[in-house]
Each structure stands twice: as C-alpha cells, then as structure tokens.
Amino acid sequence: MKIPKSVLLVEDNEYDQFYFIKALKEIENATLYDVASNGKEALDKLENPVILPDLIFMEINMPVMDGIECLTEIIKKPQTKHIIVVILSSDTRQAELTRKLGAKAFINKSWDSKTYKDQFEQMIHLDYVANSHIADQTFQNALSAF
Secondary structure: OOOOEEEEEEOOOHHHHHHHHHHHHOOOOEEEEEEEOOHHHHHHHHOOOOOOOOEEEEOOOOOOOOHHHHHHHHHHOOOOOOOEEEEEEOOHHHHHHHHHHOOOEEEEOOOOHHHHHHHHHHHHHOOOOOOHHHHHHHHHHHHHHO
C-alpha cells in the first residue's frame, strides 16, 4: 500500500496549475496541500502550519521570488529542510544548480498530459532513499535536453 502524500505546488502559470491539479486528482494516495504563485507565497504557507506538505513541486521562473531563492530558503530552515522538493520547469539550464541546492528531482515540463501525470506519480511515490538513482536520473535527463 502506498502512503498518502500531500503536495504543495509553487507555480505562477494558471494554465500549468490547472494541468498539475488535474493530473494530481488522478494519482492514487496524493492530495493537493495548497498552491502558491511564487516563492514568497510558498514560504508564507510553510511558515507556521500545523501540518507540512510531503513534497513541493516548484517552477524556477516566477515573479516576486523565483524557485532558486525559494529552494535556498526551504533547505535552510530546520522545519522545512526535510521536505522533498521536485523542480518542475522547462528551464533545464538550472537543473544542476537546483540539484546542488538540495532539490531531489527535476521534471522538464511536457505538453503531453499522460507523460506529465506519469512523472508526477513516479516522483510522488518514489522512495528517495532506496531509489535515489531514479531521482538523480531526472537531473541527467534535464541536462541532456539542454
């Protein structure tokens, strides 16, 4: 049995938000924790909650505070540094930097909704300790796309 996971989406594009939420509804044992439109809003949502999300899917390029700045803050804070952060972006040039900063995986945005959903599902249900090589491969895939 898969353990239920809650997901925070940090994405400024409403179109991408819609498709992410639609895909998430089709994934067993996955729920939407919340949506933030930029990094600052995400950090505000993570400030003093009763329960934190299990995973964060985050775009890099956003207004107010981008994904790189937000990831840096998430990893610095003791209460959030354990949250798995998956970068969700078409900007593959920053894949290696996000890995070094502490992101666990990188999904290159796709226009194919089935591929998108399959990638989300894999990242949501992945054991990041036992199968870290699968997560690491997502960075290699992103770098090879660049």
